[in-house]
Amino acid sequence: MSVIKNETLTQVLSKMLGTKIICADFQTKPLHGGTVGNVELVTGNAETTDGRKLPYKMVLKTQKKWERYSDPDSWRREYDLYRSHFDALFSESFRWPQCYHAEMSEEENETKIWMEYIDGISGVDLTGDMYERAAEELGRFQGKLYAEQPALLQDLTNLSNVDYMKNFYLHYRSWDSVYGYIRSDDCEIPKLICDMLIGIDERADEILSRIEKLPIVLCHRDFWVANIFYSEGKIILLDWDTSGWGYLGEDMASLIADEADVEHMVAYYRRCIPAYYKGFSEYADISHITDNCVYEMILLMFGYRLVEWYMNAESDDERALHIHTLHNIYEIGTEQ
Template sequence: MNIKFETLIYALSRRFKKDIISADCQTMPLQGGTVGNVYLVTGIAETADGEKMPYRIVLKIQKKWERYGDPGSWRREYDLYASDFGATFSDAFRWPTCYHAEINAEENEFQLWLEYIDGVTGLDLTGNMYEQAALELGRYQGKLYAEQPAVLQSLTNLSHADLMKNTYLHYRSWPVVYDYIRSDDCEFLQHVRQMLIDIDEHADEILSRIEKLPLVLCHRDFWVTNLIYADGKIALIDWDTSGWGYLGEDLASLIADEADIDHMVEYYQRCVPAYYKGFSEYADVSPIADHCVYELILLVFGYRLVEWYLHTEDDDEKTKLVHTLQKIYEMKTSPAQGRL
């Protein structure tokens, strides 16, 4: 892992708002894959007047790759940080501060030097934290929907409103998952199979209802691993799928993506009203009797859960995925599905 000394010094000078003249560093992978890697960089920085300060900073290196239906997503986070998009956030709901961003067009790669936020994330989030995340998301989307700041119109690299629909239709046209839930070999209980089949049979009508909902700026990967709760506030990382989507679309991810299965129905019941409460502080949503979050969960995650089930050899993982589908079924009759 080769870090340019000059770049590190520049990022740390921005981080501390002081003239940093030297620093040592150690790197530790936070997460990574074939197309991007994230590192925690730590060490001691020294100022021009001899002050020594320990630091933690995040380095994200992203290479070009093609996401289905969204070819510009690989560089979207760089484009957003290079724009005035950061001005849309509040103290209570924001992304990590970026101290330095650079892109290498020849190598199709960019680097972001980001604030390290130490907080609660993933399945350590509590029900109250889920609810606050839903409330703040609603406020954020409601404010942007009501105010339509000029920066939103200036952003050219955002995912399109039909991405969710096209991804669902792509899955539905895939025989591996479509045929499985209709086959004699399917190991799911009949009511779970029927839940997925019913969505397919009523998809046109459901999508028509969803497309009447307000169009809002969505994160589109609003799941627990991308949420950090710190000091009573919400920070959100990984903006590469963000773009235009429908009211409630991000809630589907919060509730169903790598879910806290034991509390899934409870969080659904709590988060949907909290989200609408936040949104309605800025925009009127009273005419919307049917919020469609249950349908969005099935459209976004139904076939994806089937795919994961078919492609894992781990029996515990299979059981977990079956339980997730069962919990989604139980949401259908839960209180949050009624009029808000």
């Protein structure tokens, strides 16, 4: 649990509630977290200078320093973005949670971000229409930035590198535990799936060359259902710590394949990719792009990762889920 100072709490609540807060009580409840960070729900009642008691609810995200492969400063990226004027790039229908206060402890290599609690539909509860809306709004957001090239965006120094996806794939491919497994006689993954993954390896240079011809856009890079909230007809996107420069369609690979709705995965691919390009096309002409490479991006980003998850699964149901996901990716590939 995070240490909450009364002085900080009243400062944050004064901004959140739009009135001077002199004191407040609080309770905390873990939302999710791990070894490198914690996300807590903070609730309670705040007292104003005229004696009113106002209930409140907000989120405290504490992030400790750690190094993500090929992206060492990602741990502080969300703090850096919230301290900039990045929020000016959003629209009424697509945004991130409002930040009330952000602070950095250089001694502890830790950031704390006090932010808006989002009450909406997320994760497995998202419907097909919500998936499609999220894809279209992301496309619109990226298309606007791509077309307008705002100076603010060019001034941001802590963004992940355009080669992040490529480096991620090559890193996974270098693991003999997964690379060798799909080529071994002991492999229990269906042969057609292994052949699909091996085929990507054999054509990797050609595939990456095609991807690198796509427009470079600002990617979220963690665009999966747990970070997408549908609230009152709007899309609110959480967790921007992996965001940076990437390729058109890169985030769609995450939306379709990253622990998504496996039963509707192929149908959502068919719906979301056109919706994404529709949103992007409102600001930039991409009619000349006939090869979107999203299928290949899915395999580059999630092929070996799914093999790893399968190998480390603790139950037959988990293994079956990962095989089902890979089968769906195979089915998407047959439509290309």
